Amino acid sequence: MNALLEVDAIDVAYADFRALHGISLTVAEGETLAVIGANGAGKSTLLKTVAGLLRPVAGQIRFDGHDVSRTPAHQRVRQGIALTPEGRRIFGSLTVEENLKVGAHGRRQGPWNLATVYDAFPLLAEKRSRRGAHLSGGEQQATAIGRALMSNPRLLLLDEVSLGLAPVVIADIYKALPTITAKGTTVLVVEQDLTQALTVADRVQCLLEGRTVLEGAAADVTRKQVQAAYFGVDATEGQEDE
Amino acid sequence: MDWINAVLQGFLLGGQYALLACGLSLIFGVMRIVNLAHGVLAVAAAYLALWLVQQTGMPSFLTIVVVVPVLAAVGYAIQRGLFNPALRHGELSPLLVSFGLAVIGANLLQEIFTADSRKISIGDLSTSAVDLGGLRLGVFSLITLVVAVAVIVGLQLYLSHTRIGRAMRATKDDPEAATLMGIDERHMYALATAIAIGTVALAGVFLGMSTQFSPTYGDLVLIFAFEAVIIGGLGSLWGTLLGGLVLGVAQTVGAQIDPAYGVLAGHLVFLVVLLLRPQGLLPKAVVA
Amino acid sequence: MSAPTTLTPMSSATDLKVVRGGWPSLAGGGVLAAIVVFLAAAPWFVFSPGDVTNLVTLFALIILGTTWNLMAGYGGLVSIGQQAFIGAGGYGVIKLADVVGLPIPVAVLAAGVVCALLALPTSFLLFRLVGGYFAIGTWVVAEVFKLVTQELPGFGGGSGLSLTAFQGVDRVTRIATVYYLALVLAVAVVLATYLLMRSRVGLGLTAIRDDSVAAASLGVAVRRSQRLVYVAASGGAGLAGALIAVNGLRVSPGSMFSVQYTAFMIFIVVIGGLGTIEGPILGAVIFFALQQLLDAYGTWYLIALGAIAIAVVLLAPRGLWGLAARGRYEIFPLGHRVHPPRQ
Numbered sequence: 001m002n003a004l005l006e007v008d009a010i011d012v013a014y015a016d017f018r019a020l021h022g023i024s025l026t027v028a029e030g031e032t033l034a035v036i037g038a039n040g041a042g043k044s045t046l047l048k049t050v051a052g053l054l055r056p057v058a059g060q061i062r063f064d065g066h067d068v069s070r071t072p073a074h075q076r077v078r079q080g081i082a083l084t085p086e087g088r089r090i091f092g093s094l095t096v097e098e099n100l101k102v103g104a105h106g107r108r109q110g111p112w113n114l115a116t117v118y119d120a121f122p123l124l125a126e127k128r129s130r131r132g133a134h135l136s137g138g139e140q141q142a143t144a145i146g147r148a149l150m151s152n153p154r155l156l157l158l159d160e161v162s163l164g165l166a167p168v169v170i171a172d173i174y175k176a177l178p179t180i181t182a183k184g185t186t187v188l189v190v191e192q193d194l195t196q197a198l199t200v201a202d203r204v205q206c207l208l209e210g211r212t213v214l215e216g217a218a219a220d221v222t223r224k225q226v227q228a229a230y231f232g233v234d235a236t237e238g239q240e241d242e
Numbered sequence: 243m244d245w246i247n248a249v250l251q252g253f254l255l256g257g258q259y260a261l262l263a264c265g266l267s268l269i270f271g272v273m274r275i276v277n278l279a280h281g282v283l284a285v286a287a288a289y290l291a292l293w294l295v296q297q298t299g300m301p302s303f304l305t306i307v308v309v310v311p312v313l314a315a316v317g318y319a320i321q322r323g324l325f326n327p328a329l330r331h332g333e334l335s336p337l338l339v340s341f342g343l344a345v346i347g348a349n350l351l352q353e354i355f356t357a358d359s360r361k362i363s364i365g366d367l368s369t370s371a372v373d374l375g376g377l378r379l380g381v382f383s384l385i386t387l388v389v390a391v392a393v394i395v396g397l398q399l400y401l402s403h404t405r406i407g408r409a410m411r412a413t414k415d416d417p418e419a420a421t422l423m424g425i426d427e428r429h430m431y432a433l434a435t436a437i438a439i440g441t442v443a444l445a446g447v448f449l450g451m452s453t454q455f456s457p458t459y460g461d462l463v464l465i466f467a468f469e470a471v472i473i474g475g476l477g478s479l480w481g482t483l484l485g486g487l488v489l490g491v492a493q494t495v496g497a498q499i500d501p502a503y504g505v506l507a508g509h510l511v512f513l514v515v516l517l518l519r520p521q522g523l524l525p526k527a528v529v530a
Numbered sequence: 531m532s533a534p535t536t537l538t539p540m541s542s543a544t545d546l547k548v549v550r551g552g553w554p555s556l557a558g559g560g561v562l563a564a565i566v567v568f569l570a571a572a573p574w575f576v577f578s579p580g581d582v583t584n585l586v587t588l589f590a591l592i593i594l595g596t597t598w599n600l601m602a603g604y605g606g607l608v609s610i611g612q613q614a615f616i617g618a619g620g621y622g623v624i625k626l627a628d629v630v631g632l633p634i635p636v637a638v639l640a641a642g643v644v645c646a647l648l649a650l651p652t653s654f655l656l657f658r659l660v661g662g663y664f665a666i667g668t669w670v671v672a673e674v675f676k677l678v679t680q681e682l683p684g685f686g687g688g689s690g691l692s693l694t695a696f697q698g699v700d701r702v703t704r705i706a707t708v709y710y711l712a713l714v715l716a717v718a719v720v721l722a723t724y725l726l727m728r729s730r731v732g733l734g735l736t737a738i739r740d741d742s743v744a745a746a747s748l749g750v751a752v753r754r755s756q757r758l759v760y761v762a763a764s765g766g767a768g769l770a771g772a773l774i775a776v777n778g779l780r781v782s783p784g785s786m787f788s789v790q791y792t793a794f795m796i797f798i799v800v801i802g803g804l805g806t807i808e809g810p811i812l813g814a815v816i817f818f819a820l821q822q823l824l825d826a827y828g829t830w831y832l833i834a835l836g837a838i839a840i841a842v843v844l845l846a847p848r849g850l851w852g853l854a855a856r857g858r859y860e861i862f863p864l865g866h867r868v869h870p871p872r873q
Contacts, residue, residue: 051422077424089419091412103414105405106424132415152426278610301717324840331847337608337662338800338843345793346836349829461789465673468666476663506677509670513655516667520658 003062004029004186005050005155007061010059012042012049021211022059026191027155032177032187034201034218036194038230040149042207043190044086047157050188052076065157078106082153086160088144092133096124099132101145103150110152116144120176138169145173155186174200182230194226206230246271248498249491254380256470256490257387260483261445262463263470264394265438267482270471272414272434274333275325278340279348280442281460282347287313287443288357288450292362302364302451317439321432329431351457359454362447369471370520386448390486393441394479400437402450410434418487462505474524484523488515558861571596571711573706582709586777588818589712589771593719595798595810595817597766600723603805604735605759609660610792611668614652614675615645615764617786619771621679624781628842629693635711638772645768656760657753669789678786690782712773719766724807724862726762732864733754746857793832800839803849807862812851844873 005027010022020042027033035043048054050061051181052073061069068076082103093100117124121142127135135143141161148156162170170193177200181187191197196217198206206214206229214221216228266280289314291305300308320343328335364382371378401407413420413430421427449463450456466489474485496507496514515522573582594612601607626632632640652671659667668866679685697703698839726732734755744819775781794817802813846853 053418053421072426073421074424076425077422083422085419085422089422090415091415091419093415094408094411098411101405102408102420102423102425105409147423242351270662274661276665278662278665324844327844333661333772334602334606334608334804335843335847337665338796341610341793341838342843343794346840349832349836353829353833378662447649460568465666465670468663469670470531472659472663502681506674506681509674509677511610513668513674516655516658 001105002029005188006060007046007050007064008062010049010056012045012054012056014045014054018058020049023207023212024162025205025212027186029154029172029186030181030184031202031209032181032189033203033205034188034197034231035085035188035205036192036197036226038192039044039206042209044159045079046207047083047159047188049084050155051081051085051157053083055113073112074106077088077151077153078108079158080108080152080154082148082151082155083157084141084144084159084161086163088137088140089133090135090140090143090147092131094132095129095205096132096135096139096143097128097156099147100124100150103147104152106151111148112152116148117127119151120179121146121173123145123172137165137232138173141165141169141173142176145176149180150187151187155188156180156191158187160192162196190220194223194230198223198226244421244498245495248377248494252491252494253487254387254490255299255494256391256487257383258445258448259466259470260280260486261386261390261393261448262442263467263474263482263486264390264397264479265440265442265445266464266467267434267474267477267479268397268438268441269279269452271477271479272410273325273329273336273431275329275336275340277435277438278337278338278464279320279343279347279416281462281464282315282344282351283439283460283461284446284449285455285457285460285470286321286335286351287446288362288455289360290352291447291450292360295362302362303360306447310440311449312439312447313443314436317442318432318436321435322428325435326428326431343466348457348460357456357458359456360450361406361454362450365450368451377453379522382452384451388486389444389448393444396484397437397441398479406430406433417472447482469508472522473512473515475524476520478524479525481522486521535624550564552845552863554859555861555863559858560770566713566717573709579701579784582705583777584822586708586773588713588814589716590773591776591794591814591818592716592811593770593773594795595814596720596723596807597763597808598768598812599799599804600759600766601763602799604727604732605756605763606735607652607756607758607760608665609668609763610665610789610796611670611672612764612767612795613787613791614668614672614825615649615674615767616771616774616791617675617679617696617781617783618648618776618785619645619768621685621691622768623772624691624693624695627693627776628691631695634776637695638711638715638776639770641772642765642769645771646761646765649764650757650766653757653760658689669792671785672789675787676783679787680783686782688783689784690780692780693833696776696779699835703760708777712777715773716770720738720807722762724864726759727807727864731758732827735759735793736864753854776841791837797835797839800851801842801849803851804847806849806851806855807864808855808860809849809851813849841873 003026007023007025009022009024010020011018011022017091023046025033030082035046037043045054049056050069056069063079063081068079091102094102096112100114123139124142124146127139132140145158161173174196187195188200201218202227204216204218204221204228205212210227216227262284266277269277272478282413287309290309291302294300294305294308295302300493309454324339329337372381393494407419409425409430410425413425413427416425426447446448470485472484472485473488474481474483488511492511493508497504576598577585597613601609619641622644623637626637626640627634656667656671680687685691734751771786798813798817799810800812801816803809842849
């Protein structure tokens with residue numbers, strides 16, 4: 001399998017706080033990887049770094065074989081990396097449709113356009129002329145994912161899709177994921193909701209305090225193993241170096 | 243009759259103020275920068291037009307074709323070279339930088355063109371008027387008002403319906419999220435400033451055709467433009483148009499009472515609006 | 531296993547030494563005090579009357595820089611309209627001395643108080659604006675002050691007023707009076723600003739500057755502190771204006787209400803170092819020296835000042851004092867320093 005994204009031993013720091021230590025991961029073209037871990041494990045930091053909002057202080061990020069560690073975020077979008085950020089970050093004064101059109105700003109060609117996004121998220125079609133600030137949490141999340149898809153990404157980064165949403169709404173949104181992957185999009189999802197993560201992902205990687213503590217095919221890891229890794233009690237590996 | 247005339251003349255004057263103010267409104271709307279070099283740039287545009295007329299014998303109105311793109315390019319460069327780096331140091335820095343620019347600009351103009359008052363000649367147009375039942379409306383003032391409305395409608399349509407306009411509004415809402423859409427924030431800011439300074443240049447040429455101007459005239463331009471923006475309501479281009487008209491009427495009616503009170507009356511109306519309706523007359527009704 | 535089970539025992543608070551200032555600050559303060567003593571003695575043996583008159587301008591600039599910094603550097607209020615109070619102070623002192631008949635030093639102080647009183651109602655209008663819009667709003671107020679002054683009967687219209695209270699006083703006495711008054715007021719304004727910043731008001735304002743989110747949640751208290759700062763700084767601008775008027779012996783609306791003063795204040799504070807007590811003093815001295823040296827170059831001098839200010843904002847945002855002291859050294863210590871216990 002051809003590796004689309006290779007994160008190679010990156011360190012990321014905010015001011016004087018080191019948020020990620022030597023994280024490595026690989027996402028193959030076409031697969032869905034779920035990165036899980038508790039609050040503060042560094043998941044959002046990882047996605048922001050891949051998207052280009054943060055720069056690693058050490059290590060390298062390769063996209064489709066090219067080093068993009070120093071590429072600004074807006075150019076990474078044009079190369080095919082799209083992030084649905086934590087907190088959704090919908091443009092409040094723009095309508096749903098305008099939010100989607102802004103998503104297509106980079107004019108990458110691909111399967112996604114207004115029609116296909118409305119097909120994948122029917123609830124958006126009804127709300128197309130509503131302003132972002134007046135949407136419910138679920139509608140905002142759907143808009144955020146749709147907006148990211150409009151850039152026709154090869155790699156879609158989803159950050160905490162379920163955060164603050166009711167279970168029904170979460171299920172509704174995740175229903176669109178197979179449609180997305182069916183179009184060949186590679187997905188890297190960060191999720192606190194274990195059930196969803198294990199359902200949608202091909203592989204799972206678990207972070208704890210900025211380090212990888214568990215990795216495996218989603219079908220092979222048990223919920224118990226993940227929970228153990230999640231809370232930092234002894235799981236598959238237990239080295240305490242550094 | 244005098245009073246009706248004063249109000250009508252005020253509307254026409256207001257057109258000029260609105261045209262001067264919409265660039266200030268746009269830059270603030272998109273970047274939260276208050277550009278204190280705004281007035282100086284308008285006056286610089288007037289001087290550039292004057293220079294073109296004198297050097298090339300170009301018809302006065304044709305200078306717009308040169309002056310607007312040149313000043314827009316200057317605006318782009320100012321944003322990329324000075325305001326964008328200043329924004330990294332917080333809100334205070336762009337303000338201070340723009341003040342430095344205003345001082346440099348006014349003194350450079352004085353050095354090049356002397357402190358004498360000038361005017362761009364427009365021939366008979368400056369005196370021709372339409373007679374409206376005993377009221378004389380200056381043709382040039384009418385043109386200015388029409389241009390002001392056209393510029394504001396044009397800006398509004400541009401922001402609402404074009405790819406770049408949408409990207410500007412998105413960047414205004416959330417600059418970081420905008421970069422995730424493939425938008426280069428610094429370029430977008432520079433485009434917004436270029437457009438804004440382009441409108442300022444247009445306003446400056448019209449100003450130079452209607453009044454005597456000198457290098458320090460930019461101070462008054464900045465104050466009037468600012469008053470129009472605040473009276474109308476921050477972040478609303480339609481409000482800026484209304485604010486310009488209100489300010490113009492206040493000044494001409496004030497001057498009707500006593501010629502010395504014109505400008506003062508405008509300031510007082512501004513302060514009264516601030517006191518009674520600090521959000522302005524048309525706050526944030528529309529985008530930008 | 532990477533559970534955070536072991537906590538290194540924290541040093542107990544008593545082991546730490548919390549220090550403000552210390553001997554380097556005392557030394558710096560000593561040098562400044564020596565300069566003040568020298569300045570106090572200097573007219574007797576060094577300076578010509580012309581120099582003495584010029585130095586009054588320097589002292590007025592120190593007051594203007596210090597008070598503008600109090601607003602912008604500590605209060606987060608950028609005003610480009612303090613010429614309102616410079617003008618009011620200038621016109622005020624002439625009216626108080628010539629019409630009311632107050633002795634000059636009293637009239638200067640009273641002019642400062644009048645300006646502070648004028649600033650209070652003004653603040654209720656202007657505080658409806660924030661950031662850059664507050665800035666231009668202050669300018670509009672200054673223009674209103676100017677236009678009203680021109681129109682008021684007995685204020686000399688566009689040509690202004692002359693000070694007559696000094697008539698009959700011999701030149702040396704007059705110059706000395708103004709010189710010492712200006713020196714005392716400059717020292718007093720700097721010390722008062724320092725003490726204000728060390729008080730609870732100052733601590734609150736420093737908190738705003740360092741954390742706007744926390745400041746927003748403090749709302750009302752912040753607004754009150756900012757108002758206090760605005761009123762005090764305007765009183766200071768009034769004092770400076772009064773000094774300029776009694777030094778120059780005449781005022782006109784065009785010069786006293788000129789926005790040029792704002793340009794000077796911004797240059798002084800930005801070049802010296804925003805948000806420090808020392809910066810505006812250093813900035814005023816540099817500005818004054820440049821003015822004396824380059825005044826003959828007229829507009830080019832102002833162009834250069836503008837360019838220098840922009841360069842400092844972009845390249846050395848903490849100003850020359852910030853560059854020199856690297857944030858570690860303070861003559862007027864505001865911060866505390868924590869020293870770990872000696873091992």
